[in-house]
Amino acid sequence: MSDWDRVVANSPDAPAVVVQRTVGSASQQATVAAVLDELEATAGQLFPAWLPGAEGITTSAGAAPVAVRRLAVAHAAATAQSGPFLADLAAAALTGSTAHTRRHPPEVRARGLARVIAASFDRPGCALVLRPPDHLDEAATLALAQAAQWLVDRGRLTVWIDSDSPYGIDSPPRATEPPRAAASPPARPRREPRGSARPTPSVVGKPHPASRAEVELEAALARRSWAAGRAWNHTVRPGPLVNPVRVDLLWKRERCVVEIDGDDHRTPAKFTEDRHRDVMLQLNGYAVLRFTNTQVLDDIDNVLVLLQQFLTNRRRTGKGL
Known part of the structure; x- marks a missing residue:
């Protein structure tokens, strides 16, 4: 990180x-x-x-x-x-x-x-x-x-x-002053668009505000004690030689990743990218559970049952801990 x-x-x-x-x-x-x-x-x-x-x-x-x-x-x-x-x-x-x-x-x-x-x-x-x-x-x-x-x-x-310009732009801000423009901050992974030509920003620790499925799932999880320890839109580095990836929902202690997929994930390019990410995560001990927006919005009770069952088993067997 x-x-x-x-x-x-x-x-x-x-x-x-x-x-x-x-x-x-x-x-x-x-x-x-x-x-x-x-x-x-x-x-x-x-x-x-x-x-x-x-x-x-x-x-x-x-x-x-x-x-x-x-x-x-x-x-x-x-x-x-x-x-x-x-x-x-x-x-x-x-x-x-x-x-x-x-x-x-x-x-x-x-x-x-x-x-x-x-x-x-x-x-x-x-x-x-x-x-x-x-x-x-x-x-x-x-x-x-x-x-x-x-x-x-x-x-x-x-x-x-964030620039590699040879001309130099400004110096980093001093802690005693208001933030100033500065060159080359540490790189942040960017979130891919959700069925749109222009991506909207996501913030670490929050469900994506433009995703109704994420917002509704978080509202349901917030009422359940077994869902404690979750984190939205966090960056995960699957391994020391693997680039970090941003995941929708993470239980870090249980090494459980949950992805909420929109229609754009059905395209060949996105499907291939998702499978590559899943394999990298799985090879490094993470379980990846994928649900579609439709599953979350139309059958959220079933999604909650599956998540509770998986996390309970993970905690009981100690896998990922």
Whole structure:
């Protein structure tokens, strides 16, 4: 486990970490705008996790956009959010249109987006890891560094730049100062998309907010004493010579991995990747149990029975302990 993973995994106050690829640009303003557009797309995919009361609104038809705007204004009044921005963001997430969100100043967008992403994972803040293209020229490197510093100073984000640029970007932050933009943080494994062209972030210790199956399974497990010791979205290194992998659900002591598979896992490429991961884990003492989203959502009682039976047997025989 890297130092960066250790901070996120062990600290209850760790931020929600978003990894974002950037494009090279010679303009600080253009770089900031591109980063904010990507953060807004992420916030849209996380909706309605960050807006209490909007869980049942799943269509943009009729009065739904008006309803989410009212919910957003009421929620902003009880938090540190900007009401007009949050209302525009909620409507954009529901309708898919960003026509109104971009009318807000960049600093309002940056602070608002950081807050809603953090709220989606019940975390106190949001950290951004920027991964630029290889071989940026000096002008693009400078623009990226300036944009990152702007996001820190004006957007109040924690920002890291994961770059091998030969021009150098900044020095790591001192512990007595607010986080600053810095080059090359320890690498974090990224989560693959769940049936979507754009991945949404997952946070160590939490079910993925965009996965209804994970959220409902965690709600059921939270009421059962035998489920103690579980951890969501943790990184596992199957062996000393094997790359680490991110698993959906883990009982570390029992060396039990549970994967919740969406429809995308039926594709030949994904099926092959899953089997390779399973073999690597099994060769190093982990048991891998796989359930589909449909099994969890339509027959969760059976899933719970199977999990309880497996964990009870594992504990009784001492396997994996």
